[in-house]
Amino acid sequence: MSTKKDSAEMPVEERLKTLFQLQTALSQIDQQRALRGELPLEVQDLEDGIEGLNTRIEKIRHEVSELEAAITAKKGDAATAQASVDRYKQQLDMVKNNREYDTLTKEIEFQELEIELCEKKIREAQAAIVEKKEELKTSQVTIEERRQDLDLKRAELDEIMEETRAEEDRLKDKAHQLELKIEPRLLTSFKRIRKGARNGLGIVYVQRDACGGCFNKIPPQRQMDIRMHKKIIVCEYCGRILIDPELAGIKTEAPAQEQGAKKPVRKRAIKKAATSKRVTDANDME
Numbered sequence: 001m002s003t004k005k006d007s008a009e010m011p012v013e014e015r016l017k018t019l020f021q022l023q024t025a026l027s028q029i030d031q032q033r034a035l036r037g038e039l040p041l042e043v044q045d046l047e048d049g050i051e052g053l054n055t056r057i058e059k060i061r062h063e064v065s066e067l068e069a070a071i072t073a074k075k076g077d078a079a080t081a082q083a084s085v086d087r088y089k090q091q092l093d094m095v096k097n098n099r100e101y102d103t104l105t106k107e108i109e110f111q112e113l114e115i116e117l118c119e120k121k122i123r124e125a126q127a128a129i130v131e132k133k134e135e136l137k138t139s140q141v142t143i144e145e146r147r148q149d150l151d152l153k154r155a156e157l158d159e160i161m162e163e164t165r166a167e168e169d170r171l172k173d174k175a176h177q178l179e180l181k182i183e184p185r186l187l188t189s190f191k192r193i194r195k196g197a198r199n200g201l202g203i204v205y206v207q208r209d210a211c212g213g214c215f216n217k218i219p220p221q222r223q224m225d226i227r228m229h230k231k232i233i234v235c236e237y238c239g240r241i242l243i244d245p246e247l248a249g250i251k252t253e254a255p256a257q258e259q260g261a262k263k264p265v266r267k268r269a270i271k272k273a274a275t276s277k278r279v280t281d282a283n284d285m286e
Helices: 002-009 012-034 039-092 098-181 184-196 220-228 256-260 262-285
Strands: 203-205 241-243
Touching: 012 098, 012 184, 012 203, 012 241, 039 098
Parallel strands: 203 241
Antiparallel strands: none
């Protein structure tokens, strides 16, 4: 409770300064993470791809098993039909009339058609198995290649993270300590602004009379209000919190008008010197 009360009572100048320090720490964390580049996404994509291939391989194996079971079943059906054909052919020798003969002949033809159909199904299943096994082989080669790529990417990512982990942890701790000093409502607004900003900047200082985030010009009166530190002012274009360079600890160059003010003095001095020289020369001539 005391921390919230203290942050609420903190002067605006101190709030802005603390907020800018937080922004600096968070930007440094972003830089540390930027060193990883696209590696985390690449690792995730490879992991997802390998998982998908594993699922595909399991599916192919299951389909091959089903086809092999279907072949076994059709071979059994064909054998049963062939046994029926052999039995009916034996019965043909014992028929007593044409009616029995025609009936047995039709049964033999039906069973022979059943055998042909089973053999056709077996050939189709065998061709499908060859195709599935070829697909399985290709998937296994692909998954092995992706696993090798994943190992390399993981090693590279682990190396970068190992180099930056200590600094990132230090910056995270610093950012956490700074957040405790900032009024919760202001901190929430800052995080919302930062989240919506493309470069992750929630607070920026005035640069060359313009917003340091969107670079739109800031009117002189508004700049004066920013320097007064009486209230928190945001950019009317991008919504970022504005702070003057001095409070942010940024050294700025002298205004162009002040730099140019010395030039006429030099010209007058040179002109005066030239006039004195002409007077001296005239006296010498006399």
